[in-house]
Amino acid sequence: MNEVKAIIENKTYSVTLEENEIVQAWLSLLPKAYSMTELNGNEKYVYLENSLPTKSYAPEHIEKGDLMLYGDDCLVVFYKSFDTSYSYTKIGHIEGLDDLGDGNITIQFEK
DSSP states (O other), rough: OOEEEEEETTTTEEEEEEEEEHHHHHHOOSSSEEEEETTTEEEEEOOOSOOOOOOBBSSSSSOEEEEEEEEETTEEEOOEEEEEOBBBBBEEEEEEEOOSSOOOEEEEEOO
């Protein structure tokens, strides 16, 4: 499976996934609704209940819609593009993601 759905405020987005063991471990947690916290005016994040395998790298540039893992237990959705020096493990990309605004949100991920 290389695609799942993300449902945000009654709008459904297609999520194209990477093909690796990290994604397979995350998929085993779905379906799942995450209450995600706003950070820095460009991302939403949530700490997962369990750690996932990682293969982090420094992407240098984040694209709007990137779905990443920070460390081994922090799921991050980026809703603006920007340059970064941080390292992440890429899970996938949410296609056509809207600006998610300043507040906390809930995102439902489904297979």
